[in-house]
Amino acid sequence: MCGRLLGRRIEWHHVIPKSQGGRETVPLHPICHRAIHAAFGNKDLARLYPTLDVLREQEEIAGFLKWIANKPPDFHAPTRRPRP
Numbered sequence: 001m002c003g004r005l006l007g008r009r010i011e012w013h014h015v016i017p018k019s020q021g022g023r024e025t026v027p028l029h030p031i032c033h034r035a036i037h038a039a040f041g042n043k044d045l046a047r048l049y050p051t052l053d054v055l056r057e058q059e060e061i062a063g064f065l066k067w068i069a070n071k072p073p074d075f076h077a078p079t080r081r082p083r084p
């Protein structure tokens with residue numbers, strides 16, 4: 001999602017949440033995965049943001065992507081709102 005290389009640790013994200021019937025998964029950095037679920041609930045992900053392209057355009061995620069862009073692949077930090 002963020003365009004960085006994947007590191008040693010990856011997490012599989014259901015683009016449409018499993019609980020909403022989604023099957024397709026994509027590999028994400030754990031921190032990116034966490035950012036998505038911190039920003040949106042499963043129902044909203046399924047109804048409003050069913051693709052990564054749509055997610056990237058949301059303000060919460062766009063801010064995160066800017067912040068994470070120059071971090072190394074295995075960078076991790078406690079999830080928090082990215083600085084504006």
Ligand SMILES: [Zn+2]
Nearest residue numbers: 001002029032
């Ligand atoms: Zn990422």
